[in-house]
Amino acid sequence: MKPEEEARQKIDRMLEASGWAVQDLRQLNLGASRGVAVREFPLKSGAADYLLFVDRQAAGVVEAKPIGTTLSGVAEQTGDYMAGVPDNIPRVTEPLPFGYESSGTETFFRDLRDPDPRSRRVFSFHRPETLNEWLAHPQTLRGGLRAMSPLSRKGLRDCQVEAVQNLEESLAQERPRALIQMAAGSGKTYAAVSSVYRLIRFANARRVLFLVDRSNLGRQTRREFQQYVTPDDGRKFTELYNMQHLTSNTLDPVSRVCITTVQRLYSMLKGEPEFEPELEEQSLFGMPQAGFPPAEISYNPAIPIETFDFI
Known part of the structure; x- marks a missing residue:
């Protein structure tokens, strides 16, 4: 052939x-x-x-x-x-x-x-x-990233403002991979939630995947979204948009934010019907990796590539 x-x-x-x-x-x-x-x-x-x-x-x-x-x-x-x-x-x-x-x-x-x-x-x-x-939409996602509303500094520290603004600038310039590095306790999760809100609100992102490496960080992130008060609307994030913290291998089709562990996402991509919650308690980064090849993934029609606009 x-x-x-x-x-x-x-x-x-x-x-x-x-x-x-x-x-x-x-x-x-x-x-x-x-x-x-x-x-x-x-x-x-x-x-x-x-x-x-x-x-x-x-x-x-x-x-x-x-x-x-x-x-x-x-x-x-x-x-x-x-x-x-x-x-x-x-x-x-x-x-x-x-x-x-x-x-x-x-x-x-x-x-x-x-x-x-x-x-x-x-x-x-x-x-x-x-x-x-x-x-059906006159503007693409990348077009929306160039038309973002100015960032409100309300409730944000200077380092968080810098992080969100630089991330949005990177995305607008079609550099989709970015790393935000901030000191412990400086509000990384809050900055991330602020960024997710703006991507949904102003760029019309359909769904954002928030990945964590262990379940307790997932619970912490869920609380951040539940407590987040939007600076322009005054309502909480979860009053405006559906948010799902995965405890099963089923995606909610109407949720705009999905929080899950790397472990559970890998299980879902492999097509497994369920995943044991106990396996999400320990970070994979704390486990020995020597001698193990990178995990391979094949296409899963139940989770097509367009399922998430941002990770």
Whole structure:
């Protein structure tokens, strides 16, 4: 089997696991599913490896490459396909907003509606329902991060103000990974809760995952959210938004904040129905790691990659 054929087989499985019906052009049936991925679809600039349809309208492109290809250099080709949909094909916008490059082991994604669109690595493909939901909103999450309301200093120490402002600046500049380092007792959790509130309130984050390494920190974090009084509204956080502290392996679909341990999240991603609470009492950081390989995770359709906007 050629490397590109192997990549396409993996991509087929990834798309199907994410809720897409994968079809050949000669078997085209856009009514088969809400999301349909059509192989080798002819466009103005050539044949796209996959053309993605959501509710019978073209919405995105997947460019398949052999394993080992440097995907960051493929974005221009994907962009040509996104702008090359034939005039007789219904589409959500011109050019198409969503572009993927994938080798089956590595996948990049770009949303042209972002302020400065660029490809970023994702674990798998988004569900068609998610793309449809994004299309219903005029502003993307990254666009919202650039339109955040000024931070109120009410109830915040200087170090907390600096932490929240710098975090928001980093996110607005599309640097999604950030580390806040503060002294013990300086209010790290309160600063984190303040930041989460602002991401939900002003950037319209759908759900935030708050990870802890042991259960007593989870209980402490839950109390912080319950006691947090919003500076602009005056009501408590939990009066405005649902918050869930996981004690089972079931996510509340309406909660905007989910608090859980790394241990329980790993159990959920593996598809285990339940997890013993006693195993959450001890931090994994205090256990010997020598000789143990990194834990591996495969895609779980019950917890797709878009489940959380921030961690």
